[in-house]
Every structure is written in C-alpha cells, then in structure tokens.
C-alpha cells in the first residue's frame with residue numbers, strides 16, 4: 001500500500017530494465033533509497049523481449065528500455081543516450097585506425113547477443129542496411145560475458161558504451177564508420193496507467209539524476225559522437 005503522509009513516501013517500486021541499464025540504475029537506486037527510506041524496490045533485469053513480455057502482463061510500475069515498442073500504446077520519456085560501440089581487445093590491429101569501413105567487420109570473428117536482445121536487433125539492422133554479413137563465432141546472453149570473451153581474444157562485438165563504465169579495462173572502442181549506433185534509454189509505461197506516487201517520485205528523480213550524469217560524463221558522449 002502506498003502512503004504519502006506528511007510528505008514521507010512509502011511503498012513499493014517495481015522496476016524492470018534492459019540489461020544495459022544495469023550499469024546505471026542500481027547505483028542510482030542507492031541515492032534514491034537514502035532520500036526515500038520508506039520505499040522498497042524490486043528490480044528486474046532482462047533483455048528487450050523480456051521487458052515487452054513483462055509490460056504486456058503489467059508486472060511492473062516502470063520500464064527502462066532503448067527501443068519504444070511500436071505495437072503497444074505507451075508513454076515514453078527519453079532520459080539518457082545509450083550509444084552502441086564496436087569493442088575489441090586493446091591489442092587488436094584496428095585499434096587506433098580511423099573511420100574503418102563497416103565492411104571490414106565481415107573479416108572478424110563476431111560475438112553476438114542472444115535472439116530477443118535489443119542490442120542484437122540494432123546491430124543486425126545496421127549490418128543489413130549496409131549489406132554486411134558477419135561471421136558469428138559465439139552467441140552470448142550477457143554483456144559481461146561478451147566483454148570477457150572479447151578480452152580473451154574470441155572476437156569483436158558491439159555493446160552499449162555504458163558497459164565500459166567505470167573504465168574500459170582490457171577493451172578498446174574501434175572507430176568503424178556508421179558507429180556508434182545512436183540510441184536512447186527511455187522510461188516507459190503503458191498509456192492510461194496511473195503512476196503511483198512512488199513511481200512518479202522515481203520518474204522525476206531519474207530525470208534529474210540523468211542530467212547530473214550527463215554533466216559528469218560528458219566525455220563518453222562526446223567520444224561516441226566524434
């Protein structure tokens with residue numbers, strides 16, 4: 001039950017976020033919980049298709065995703081850029097080369113996210129637009145596992161720039177033409193659904209926190225645009 005007594009917000013917040021947002025949202029939840037100690041949270045992390053499924057079943061208060069569903073009637077609000085970049089091990093021969101033709105990706109063993117992933121869909125769309133077919137060496141359902149596989153020399157991949165925060169570690173961003181793929185994170189909820197006071201509080205909080213994040217991390221967006 002949600003109570004809003006004397007401005008003290010209490011109740012439960014149910015969030016479902018795509019896998020790339022897990023690099024951003026949990027840390028912010030720490031701050032949010034300090035501000036509103038009466039709010040308990042459940043956070044589900046799943047891929048694009050998983051979010052759609054949860055939304056259809058009305059399982060959560062708010063959803064965070066990169067691709068607004070076009071077949072569902074929803075409210076959506078972009079709050080942060082989510083560029084997708086090409087990642088390679090730091091000793092890869094293309095590191096440091098500029099504006100490498102996208103066709104070059106066809107020569108590299110490629111690591112791909114699982115079917116149902118929004119990242120995969122965005123990458124496949126760009127490759128299809130340019131008639132590039134990559135050799136998928138490995139299919140993996142986890143951004144973290146993909147990072148390890150790249151570092152281990154299994155191939156290159158395309159992931160959210162946010163998966164490299166706080167630092168890129170053993171990985172380098174390649175400068176391939178048509179990359180980064182520009183995307184945004186959106187807060188989404190079904191149209192006509194009345195947000196609870198708790199959910200509305202979080203919504204407003206996240207918009208503010210995203211602004212602060214952009215100011216502090218201007219570098220990663222500038223680099224992704226360069």
Ligand code: PGA
Pocket residue numbers: 018019020046047048049065066067082113116117118119120183
């Ligand atoms: P994914 O989410 O986990 O479905 O790839 C990321 C995205 O859609 O940007």
